[in-house]
C-alpha cells in the first residue's frame with residue numbers, strides 16, 4: 126500500500142517524536158531528517174515529563190502536531206524489568222495514556238505507538254503472529270512492561286475502532302544500534318555483551334554472561350526499525366498492529382560468539398546460571414508489514430559492526446548509568 130492515495134503526509138507535516146533522545150527516537154529523527162522532513166519536534170524528559178497529564182495535554186494543544194511517534198518509555202533488559210516491576214508498569218501506562226488521550230482529544234491525525242515483542246505469550250507458537258496477542262500467559266520477568274504495552278495497543282485499537290482514526294501500533298523485536306543503553310545493570314543483552322567483551326579484551330579476562338545461553342532472540346538494527354516507522358508515517362496501514370523483525374533468530378550463545386569475534390576478545394565465557402533466561406524464544410512473523418513494502422537491510426553481522434563503530438567513537442557516552 127505505497128500508492129499516492131494512501132499518502133497523507135508531506136515534508137512540512139509537524140511530527141512530534143516523544144523520546145527523541147533515546148535509541149529509537151533518535152534513529153527515527155535521523156531518518157526523517159535524511160528524507161527531508163523539516164518540522165520535527167522533541168522535548169527531553171526534563172523539559173516535559175510525560176507522566177504529567179496536564180503538562181502533556183497543554184503541550185499537545187499548544188504544538189498541534191499532525192503526527193505523534195511514541196518512542197518514550199521506561200525501557201530496560203531482563204534484570205531491570207524483573208527488579209523494577211512498578212515503574213515498568215506504571216510509568217509506561219502514564220506516559221502512553223497521557224500521549225494517546227491528548228492526541229485523541231486534540232484530533233492529531235496519526236499516532237504511532239511502539240510496543241515490544243514481549244506482549245505475546247511466553248509459549249506462543251513460533252514465529253509470533255499478531256493474532257496470538259492475549260491467547261496465553263506472559264513471561265514473568267517482563268509481564269509488568271508487557272501489560273502496559275498491551276494496554277497501549279488496545280487504547281490505539283479502541284480509538285481506531287470507535288473513531289476511525291489512524292492510530293497504529295508497531296511491535297519491534299529486540300533492537301540495537303547507535304545510542305543504545307550500555308549500562309550493565311539495565312541494558313539489553315547485545316549492548317551488555319559488547320561492553321563486557323570490549324572492557325575485557327585488553328587482558329582477555331573471562332567474561333560473565335547471564336543465564337544458560339540457550340534462549341533464542343531476534344535482533345533488528347534500530348535504523349531498520351526507523352524505516353518501518355517512516356513507512357507508517359507515510360502510509361495509512363490497514364490494520365492496527367504490525368510486528369517488525371528480521372525473521373531470523375540466534376541463540377544467546379551464538380550472539381556472544383559473534384560479538385566476541387567482532388570485538389576481538391579471546392578469553393573464556395562464563396555463564397551465570399543464577400540470572401534468568403526469560404522467554405525461550407520470541408521470533409516474530411513480520412510478513413504483514415513486509416507484504417506492504419517494508420523490509421530490513423542490515424545483516425546481524427553488519428549491524429553489530431556498525432554499532433561497535435558507534436561505541437568506539439562514543440567512549441564517554443556509553444558509561445552513563447541508566448537506572
Ligand SMILES: NC(=O)c1ccc[n+]([C@@H]2O[C@H](COP(=O)([O-])OP(=O)(O)OC[C@H]3O[C@@H](n4cnc5c(N)ncnc54)[C@H](OP(=O)(O)O)[C@@H]3O)[C@@H](O)[C@H]2O)c1
Nearest residue numbers: 144146147148149169170174175196197198200241299300
Ligand atoms: N530497546 C529495545 O530493544 C526495544 C525493543 C522493542 C521495542 N522497543 C520500544 O521502543 C521504544 C523506545 O525504546 P528505546 O530503546 O529507544 O529506549 P530509550 O533509549 O531508553 O529511550 C527512551 C526515551 O524515553 C524518554 N522518556 C522516558 N521516560 C520519560 C518521561 N517520564 N518523560 C519524557 N520522556 C521520557 C527518555 O527521554 P530522555 O532521554 O529525555 O530522558 C528516552 O529518550 C519503547 O517504547 C520500547 O518499548 C525497544
Ligand SMILES: C[C@@H]1O[C@H](OP(=O)(O)OP(=O)(O)OC[C@H]2O[C@@H](n3cnc4c(=O)[nH]c(N)nc43)[C@H](O)[C@@H]2O)[C@@H](O)[C@H](O)[C@@H]1O
Nearest residue numbers: 202203206241243267312313314317334335336401402403
Ligand atoms: C526487548 C526487551 O527484551 C527484554 O527481554 P529479553 O529479550 O529477555 O532481555 P535481554 O536483557 O536482552 O536478555 C536476553 C537474553 O540474554 C541473556 N543475557 C546473557 N548475558 C546478558 C547480559 O549481560 N545482559 C543482559 N541484559 N542479558 C544477558 C539473558 O539472560 C536473556 O536470556 C524484556 O525484558 C523487555 O521487556 C523487552 O521486551
